[in-house]
Amino acid sequence: MALDSQTVYRIARLARIDIVDSEVKRYASELSSILEFVEQMNKVNTEHIAPLSHPQDRTLRLREDTVSEGNLREKLQAGAPAAENGLYLVPKVIE
C-alpha cells in the first residue's frame, strides 16, 4: 500500500520526529515498499489463531511493591540536558 505525503507527515508527528519537505518523498517510497513487503502476511489465514506476545507464552512476573533503590535523584539527573533544583527543565508548557 502506497503512503501519501500527508500520511507520512502524520506518522512522523505521532512518532515525534521532525521531517522536512525534501525527505517526505523518500520516506513515502521506502515505508510503502516495506508495507508492501509485509503484506505477504495476509497469505495465511490466522482467523482462529491466538496472538503470541511472549516466545514461550509465559506470563510476566510481578514483584513486591516495595522500594528497591534509595534516592538516586542527583545521580540520575547528572546526565540530564537541563536540570535544576532536582527538576528537569523543559520549554514552558502552560502559558
Add this chain to the structure above:
Amino acid sequence: MHSKTIKQLSADLHRGSFSSVELTQCYLDRIDRNQKLNAFITVDPEVSLTQARAADELLKKSDGTLLTGIPLAHKDIFCTEGMLTTCGSKMLHNFIAPYSATLIENCQQAGMVCLGKTNMDEFAMGSSNETSYYGPVKNPWNEKMVPGGSSGGSAAAVSARLAPAGTGTDTGGSIRQPAALCGITGLKPTYGRVSRYGMVAFASSLDQAGTLTQTAEDAALLMNVIAGFDTKDSTSVDEPVPDYLHGLSNDLDGLRVGLPKQFFDDGLHSDVAKIVAEALKLFEKQGATLIDIDLPNSDLCVPCYYVIAPSEASSNLSRFDGVRYGHRSESYQDLVDMYMKTRAEGFGVEVKRRIMIGTYALSAGYYDAYYLKAQKLRRLITQDFDQAFEQVDVIMGPTTPTPAFELGAKTEDPIAMYLNDIYTISVNLSGLPGISIPAGFAQGLPVGLQIIGPYFTEGKLLNIAHRFQMETDWHKKIPRGFD
C-alpha cells in the same frame, strides 16, 4: 598470546605465564594499531588496566575464577557505570549510564577485564554495521566487506584477535550473522536465559544477550558467567543453569538433525550450500542422522519480524525525548518541537524508518492488520518449530544466504538488507537458542553453520559445536595481517 582462546589464556594466567596486566596491554596495543577496523567506540586503557591489576591481585592469592583476568569486549549496548554507552547513536553520544547492566556486573564479579565498548548498528538496527553513528566496522577478512551486524564490532574484534572474546545481542540474528561473516562462534541463548537488565532495549520480546568467541568451549565458559535468573529483568526465566562445560565432549551418536527444506532453497549461494553440505557429512560420520523437515511458514518470518520489531522499537525508543539524558536539540520553539527536533537530529535514517513503520503499525485502525496479525503468525512460526522438534533433536542449516557483502551494497535497499537475516529471524520470533560456527570459506570469506535447538538446550548446541571444532580447524583461522 593474542592467538589463544580464553580457555588457554585462563590456564596461562593461573600458571603465572603472564599477568592480566600484560595480557590486557597486549590487546589494548592491538586495538590501537588496528583502529582502521573501527571495531571499538570507546576504549579506556586506565579502566581496563585498573581492572587487570585487581585481577592479578586475586590470581596471586589463588582467589580467582576461571575467567579472572581475561579481557573482554562489550557491545556498546550494555550500560557500563562511569563509561560511555552510546548504542551506536548520536542520541546517546554523551550518555554515561548511572548503573551497569547485570551482564556487565556478572563479568566484573568473575574478575574479567573490560577492554572497551564495541561498535554496532545504531540501536542494534542493522545487518551490516553501516547504520552506526560512529561509521561502519570493516570485516577483517576483507576490509571492503561488511562484518555483519548489529554486533559487528564485537565480531570483528574477536575475528582480528583485538579481544579474546566479546559480548553481543541478537534480536533477529545480530550475534549469529556477524559471527558467520567474521568466521567466529556466536551463541544466541534462549529468550530470557541471560538478563536484559541494563541492555538498551530494541524489541523487548526478541532481544537476547549472548557471546561472540573463538570456540564453543569459550562460549561455554562465558555462559557460565552471564546466564541466570535476574529479578531486575521481568522476562528473565527462573530455570536452573547447568554447567555449560559439562558434557561438552559427549559423542553425537544417534543425534537427529533436521534440515528444513526452506533453508536450502533458491536464495542460498551455491558455495555456502556446498560448505554446509560438507559440514553435515561430518556430523553423519560422527553418528548423526539427517532428516528432511518442513518449516512451512518460514517465508513469512521476515515480514512478521519487520512488523513486530519496529512496533516494539517505536514504543521502546519513545524514551529518547531530550529531557532526562542524551542528546537535546539546541533550537526549538516549544516542548513538542523540542521532542521532534531532538529525535530528528539524534536518530539516524534506519532508526527513523523503523520507528515510523512501527508507529504506523500500532496506530489507530492499523493495529489489527499489522501488529496483531504478525503476533498470530508468530504463533504459527513457533508451532512449526515445536512440531519439528518432535522428530529431531536439533535443526541445522546456513546462518546466512551469502558470505559477507560489500560495504554500501545494500544500504539503499532496506528490504535486500532485511533478507540477509532470513535464516536467523525465526529463531528470535520463537525465542529458541541458536549458534553459528565457522564451517569453511567461500572466495576467501568465512561461512557459518547454524544449529538451532529447543528451549534451554544451549548445552547441547555447545556440545555439538565443540565436537565439530574437535574435527575441524576453521575456527582457528585468523585473517591475514592480524595473525
